[in-house]
Amino acid sequence: QLSIFRLTAKRPFSTSRSSVDSEEIKKFQLLAQKWWDEEGEYSALHSMNDIRVPFIRDTLLSMSSNYHLGSPLSGIKILDVGCGGGLLSEPLARLGASVTGIDPLEDNIRTADQHKSFDPVLAKRIQYKSSSLEEIVEESMETFDVIVASEVVEHVADLETFIKCCSQVLKPEGSLFITTINKTQLSYVLGIVVAEKIMGIVPEGTHEWEKFVPPEELEHLLESNGFSVKTVNGMLYNPLWGSWSWMESTSLNYAVHAVKSGAQGQSGPTDALSETDIQQHSATAGTA
Numbered sequence: 521q522l523s524i525f526r527l528t529a530k531r532p533f534s535t536s537r538s539s540v541d542s543e544e545i546k547k548f549q550l551l552a553q554k555w556w557d558e559e560g561e562y563s564a565l566h567s568m569n570d571i572r573v574p575f576i577r578d579t580l581l582s583m584s585s586n587y588h589l590g591s592p593l594s595g596i597k598i599l600d601v602g603c604g605g606g607l608l609s610e611p612l613a614r615l616g617a618s619v620t621g622i623d624p625l626e627d628n629i630r631t632a633d634q635h636k637s638f639d640p641v642l643a644k645r646i647q648y649k650s651s652s653l654e655e656i657v658e659e660s661m662e663t664f665d666v667i668v669a670s671e672v673v674e675h676v677a678d679l680e681t682f683i684k685c686c687s688q689v690l691k692p693e694g695s696l697f698i699t700t701i702n703k704t705q706l707s708y709v710l711g712i713v714v715a716e717k718i719m720g721i722v723p724e725g726t727h728e729w730e731k732f733v734p735p736e737e738l739e740h741l742l743e744s745n746g747f748s749v750k751t752v753n754g755m756l757y758n759p760l761w762g763s764w765s766w767m768e769s770t771s772l773n774y775a776v777h778a779v780k781s782g783a784q785g786q787s788g789p790t791d792a793l794s795e796t797d798i799q800q801h802s803a804t805a806g807t808a
Contacts, residue, residue, distance in 0.1 A: 609648075
């Protein structure tokens with residue numbers, strides 16, 4: 521989800537200063553009521569669920585021997601960072617997960633809370649908080665099995681601090697899922713000029729190309745902060761059909777799955793899985 525994290529490098533775990541970029545707050549505040557309009561500004565995020573939800577589900581199932589029919593993610597604690605109006609939190613909760621969604625914009629949390637209240641099952645499984653990531657680090661050390669940061673890292677000020685915070689709140693051998701946009705000439709032309717200025721797929725000014733993150737840089741940051749990168753998959757949005765699909769090239773959007781090292785510095789149980797196994801899972805995920 522589009523988010524507004526402004527993380528400070530000097531005091532990454534301090535709660536005494538704001539982690540939120542006030543300019544980004546203004547940008548997204550205007551859209552806070554529009555999260556659940558499937559034809560509106562966030563339509564591309566709605567349709568992204570068709571591939572990102574099965575990717576998360578199938579990757580986690582491939583790592584687990586426990587399978588709960590009808591609730592495949594039962595017993596899994598997920599943190600959805602930059603949850604916005606809850607577009608990703610809700611389908612993950614429907615799969616049985618216990619989800620905590622955080623977002624620094626109170627209006628987003630208000631929208632998310634209101635929407636989940638329509639479904640008593642979701643109301644029990646999802647907890648939303650108006651908070652930045654580093655504000656929950658102290659109370660949530662090694663709390664979560666999974667962190668999801670979807671369409672978030674291109675909005676953070678200090679990516680390394682963000683990754684370190686993710687590691688702090690993840691259990692050893694926990695999974696981190698990221699979707700974001702590569703920093704290429706193609707992503708500038710299609711992601712900003714075409715998507716924002718010409719077609720209006722996302723509101724103008726949503727993205728700053730300078731903040732886009734190349735997968736090589738993201739992988740390096742993850743590996744140097746105790747994560748093992750398992751999968752990097754390219755993603756393609758078709759604006760004519762309003763649909764997403766997986767592709768080999770990461771020149772535009774891409775998804776990453778990484779696993780935090782175990783307590784003794786051991787890598788997680790996914791070492792036994794080859795990357796192609798998980799890619800095969802996700803390649804068929806869109807049809808699930």
